[in-house]
Amino acid sequence: MADGNHLYLVDGSSYIFRAYHRLPPLTNRHGQPAGAVYGYTTMLWKLADSLNKADGPTHMAVILDASEHTFRNEMYDKYKAHRPPPPEDLVPQFPLIRVATRAFSIPCIEEAGLEADDIIACYVHEAKRAGWKVTIVSSDKDLMQLVEDGKVDMLDTMNDRRIDSAYVREKFGVGPTELGDVLALMGDKVDNIPGVAGIGPKTASQLIAEYGSLEAVLANAENITKPKLRQSLIDYADDARLSRKLVELVCDAALPQPIEELALTGIPKEPLQEFLEEQGFKALLNRLTGDGGPTSGRSSSGGGLDLAAASIASTPARPAEPEAISVDRSKYETVTDEESLDRWIAEATALGRVAVDTETDCIDCIIARLAGISLATEPNRACYIPVGHSGADLYSDAPNQLPMALVLEKLKVLMEDSAVLKIGHNFKYDWVMFDKAGIDTDPVDDTMVMSFDLDAGLHGHGLDELAKLHFEHECIPFKQLCGTGKSQITFDKVPLKEATEYAAEDADITLRLWQRLKPRLAADNVARVYDRVDRPLVPVISRMERRGVKVDRDYLAKLSREFSEEIVKLEERIYESACGPFTIGSPQQLGEVLYGRLGLKGDRKGKSGQYSTDVNELERLAGEGIECARLVLDWRQLSKLKSTYTDALQAQINPETGRVHTSFSLAGAQTGRLASNDPNLQNIPIRTEIGRKIRDAFVAEPGNVLMSADYSQIELRLAAHMADVPQLKTAFRDGADIHNMTAEELFGSADRDNRNKAKTVNFAILYGISSWGLAERLGISKEEGKFIIDRYFERFPGIRTYIEQTLQFARENGFTRTLFGRKTHFPNIRAGNPSHRGGAERAAVNAPIQGTSADLIKRAMARMDRALDDAGLEGVKMLLQVHDELVFEVPEGREEEAAAVVREVMSSAAEPALKLDVPLDVEVGWGEHWGAAH
DNA sequence: GGTCTCACG
DNA sequence: GACGTACGTGAGACCA
Numbered sequence: 031m032a033d034g035n036h037l038y039l040v041d042g043s044s045y046i047f048r049a050y051h052r053l054p055p056l057t058n059r060h061g062q063p064a065g066a067v068y069g070y071t072t073m074l075w076k077l078a079d080s081l082n083k084a085d086g087p088t089h090m091a092v093i094l095d096a097s098e099h100t101f102r103n104e105m106y107d108k109y110k111a112h113r114p115p116p117p118e119d120l121v122p123q124f125p126l127i128r129v130a131t132r133a134f135s136i137p138c139i140e141e142a143g144l145e146a147d148d149i150i151a152c153y154v155h156e157a158k159r160a161g162w163k164v165t166i167v168s169s170d171k172d173l174m175q176l177v178e179d180g181k182v183d184m185l186d187t188m189n190d191r192r193i194d195s196a197y198v199r200e201k202f203g204v205g206p207t208e209l210g211d212v213l214a215l216m217g218d219k220v221d222n223i224p225g226v227a228g229i230g231p232k233t234a235s236q237l238i239a240e241y242g243s244l245e246a247v248l249a250n251a252e253n254i255t256k257p258k259l260r261q262s263l264i265d266y267a268d269d270a271r272l273s274r275k276l277v278e279l280v281c282d283a284a285l286p287q288p289i290e291e292l293a294l295t296g297i298p299k300e301p302l303q304e305f306l307e308e309q310g311f312k313a314l315l316n317r318l319t320g321d322g323g324p325t326s327g328r329s330s331s332g333g334g335l336d337l338a339a340a341s342i343a344s345t346p347a348r349p350a351e352p353e354a355i356s357v358d359r360s361k362y363e364t365v366t367d368e369e370s371l372d373r374w375i376a377e378a379t380a381l382g383r384v385a386v387d388t389e390t391d392c393i394d395c396i397i398a399r400l401a402g403i404s405l406a407t408e409p410n411r412a413c414y415i416p417v418g419h420s421g422a423d424l425y426s427d428a429p430n431q432l433p434m435a436l437v438l439e440k441l442k443v444l445m446e447d448s449a450v451l452k453i454g455h456n457f458k459y460d461w462v463m464f465d466k467a468g469i470d471t472d473p474v475d476d477t478m479v480m481s482f483d484l485d486a487g488l489h490g491h492g493l494d495e496l497a498k499l500h501f502e503h504e505c506i507p508f509k510q511l512c513g514t515g516k517s518q519i520t521f522d523k524v525p526l527k528e529a530t531e532y533a534a535e536d537a538d539i540t541l542r543l544w545q546r547l548k549p550r551l552a553a554d555n556v557a558r559v560y561d562r563v564d565r566p567l568v569p570v571i572s573r574m575e576r577r578g579v580k581v582d583r584d585y586l587a588k589l590s591r592e593f594s595e596e597i598v599k600l601e602e603r604i605y606e607s608a609c610g611p612f613t614i615g616s617p618q619q620l621g622e623v624l625y626g627r628l629g630l631k632g633d634r635k636g637k638s639g640q641y642s643t644d645v646n647e648l649e650r651l652a653g654e655g656i657e658c659a660r661l662v663l664d665w666r667q668l669s670k671l672k673s674t675y676t677d678a679l680q681a682q683i684n685p686e687t688g689r690v691h692t693s694f695s696l697a698g699a700q701t702g703r704l705a706s707n708d709p710n711l712q713n714i715p716i717r718t719e720i721g722r723k724i725r726d727a728f729v730a731e732p733g734n735v736l737m738s739a740d741y742s743q744i745e746l747r748l749a750a751h752m753a754d755v756p757q758l759k760t761a762f763r764d765g766a767d768i769h770n771m772t773a774e775e776l777f778g779s780a781d782r783d784n785r786n787k788a789k790t791v792n793f794a795i796l797y798g799i800s801s802w803g804l805a806e807r808l809g810i811s812k813e814e815g816k817f818i819i820d821r822y823f824e825r826f827p828g829i830r831t832y833i834e835q836t837l838q839f840a841r842e843n844g845f846t847r848t849l850f851g852r853k854t855h856f857p858n859i860r861a862g863n864p865s866h867r868g869g870a871e872r873a874a875v876n877a878p879i880q881g882t883s884a885d886l887i888k889r890a891m892a893r894m895d896r897a898l899d900d901a902g903l904e905g906v907k908m909l910l911q912v913h914d915e916l917v918f919e920v921p922e923g924r925e926e927e928a929a930a931v932v933r934e935v936m937s938s939a940a941e942p943a944l945k946l947d948v949p950l951d952v953e954v955g956w957g958e959h960w961g962a963a964h
Numbered sequence: 965g966g967t968c969t970c971a972c973g
Numbered sequence: 974g975a976c977g978t979a980c981g982t983g984a985g986a987c988c989a
Contacts, residue, residue, distance in 0.1 A: 700982095793980090
């Protein structure tokens, strides 16, 4: 369990009462009572400070009582009836508890109808199921029922005491499992649990210890010698049974927030500092900002950073120093007998973690067949298990491999063991391979995603590149084993000795990478985005890729033929107007024809000094009446559509599934967006009518429809929230047309022309504007462009502040963050070259907005399957993501229900982590093909 | 392999 | 005054 998760559940409600009674009546700087809040704050501080220490929390939540009335009142109307009202000067402190918790960026959980104790019990139950350790921060005796040695303990922060079952036994004479029976017998004055009159803690423990259970005590009441005790047990047996039910903790209610979302990493400094200042808690404030921070004196490398991590954020990111390692490939083992396999699995199980890599005969995981699996448990301790190697006639060792079915059967137990963390590099691929074998791998860490969350923008995240970067180690190149080009062989043909060296090395490096990167997640304050946004997405994306989307091949073929005919016609006319044939697809030749042979005016552009023939130039010429330019534009459009879409897409249809399986890259775009490749399904045409036809090729299976749900104007909404622009926020809340509104602010009226201009300006703002760029787009002078930008800043002052602050932060730190903490690095932000620097600045202005949008849709995706399942919509399948759009296959007749669930999940994606000032509107449509779903 | 062009958000 | 010029992608065609 050394590397397992450890959930800390803080019993906030009981803590505050104890803090109130224990601390002097302090007041905050507004003169309001704040003693209990102060005590509470120091307690959270202490807990957060133990983050990443041995046995410290990896996950944490504060649990509060939401309401007075619970199911126990239904059961027993006098429950807690005699409880006196809380002291007058404690009452105003209750809401501050939530404020304090938020300041620490720790999730705060409460649920109507449930007491804090029950919510805690539910989380304990779930965490145990997931193989996590749990510590309940409380000293409440009812909660001691949950203690289970090695799995669940309690922490009494006031007395600095761990509560285990020995402690419970010492105090109550029975273990945690019998404690409920003792509590039922003895009753509780404060909660008004009746118990059995005349029986206190001592007698209760004695009885339970002697008879074993409450029911046994009641059954044997007649035999009890002490007459008074005997009579009480007989008279109050019903009270005892009622009490038993009242002290029973509910552990099967739905969790208000999944446990994975409770990941605790660092504590961002800003909100905490603001809270401490607001309350005037000077001592803590000094600890936060001064040198004597709570973690000073401790090593800042590796783990152990939490509150201090906040101050790390103000130092620019430095590339990590490589760590010298020695890889000894001779230590790797080829597993070809059952006994060795069992030994490796046992070792991984005992350790609770294992690096895994699969080797196959093809890079496309959908059609790939397994060649072997490698495992690593410690540096230099790795093995390769061949299962699909062929060529027995070529290599004498090939027949030695274990049967694939046997290996998979044994590995299934390991891969599905919730107490064993599986570590992979780009695990999505391996996940699919195991999924095809009926193995549901969980839990998973992905070192590629970790590297991306830590260092996006600094370098790539491939295993070989990272090995070189972090360890100065050169991995065996794939080419060396399999060759290239025509003579390339597949991995299942590689001799076992070489295959073992290559495959085991990958697992070995992955494990070492994990050891190096994992502690940095907390130290760099990205564990939250990793744990809550990107990591949960790995299996979600894997499933989407495996499902694929159905494409109508005949329809595409028909389109191809139509485009072909049209292209031929256009070619003839182009040659005619250009006085002779040439390669239209060659920008070079086209440039010569237009600006040489036809003598038109044009600009040379780019490094190569070639004439530009892009769409802007051709549009300009076409506007001047040059027919040839118009024809070339049409030709370009059609040949693009044909080659990239109608032809290429047909070739991408998987013969087995009849569907197209894209690959989504999790570490693709610097901003945190996904990228789609092989084929790219995120750039299917929609903007022109003719291109749109290609969307009609994307269809649903018979009996289903395709449903599309997209966020409306999400980036502008986020800009309104993040830059805090009141007019924009109001407009979005009122459902106004945002471009019309901008047009009115900028130009005084909103006719069609002004609206289009305003739209361009709105986008320009998101992308990091320059007056020249805007002028170019709008076809106006640079001065006019500047005037419009100035006016925009004047009307929406928040935008200018946002841009300035973002750039200042980026210059100081070398990176930006999204609202969910995702980092994007900009090594060029202080470059001497103004062009490079300017590029980095514009990207830095855009990254927090584009990245937050990416975070939001990823959060929605991570929750989607569960939400659909909960609504009984298992038949609804998420297929594609296109940045602000999700595409589903939905059984006919279930469209309305599915739309409601999808809309709800997407529009509430920010919650509960964030409360946005703007609504996230989602537009949903469906039809027999993608084209009809918009 | 680099460059250009263009498809998408 | 020069620097180039909207942010983020992937893919196909051409050309050396």
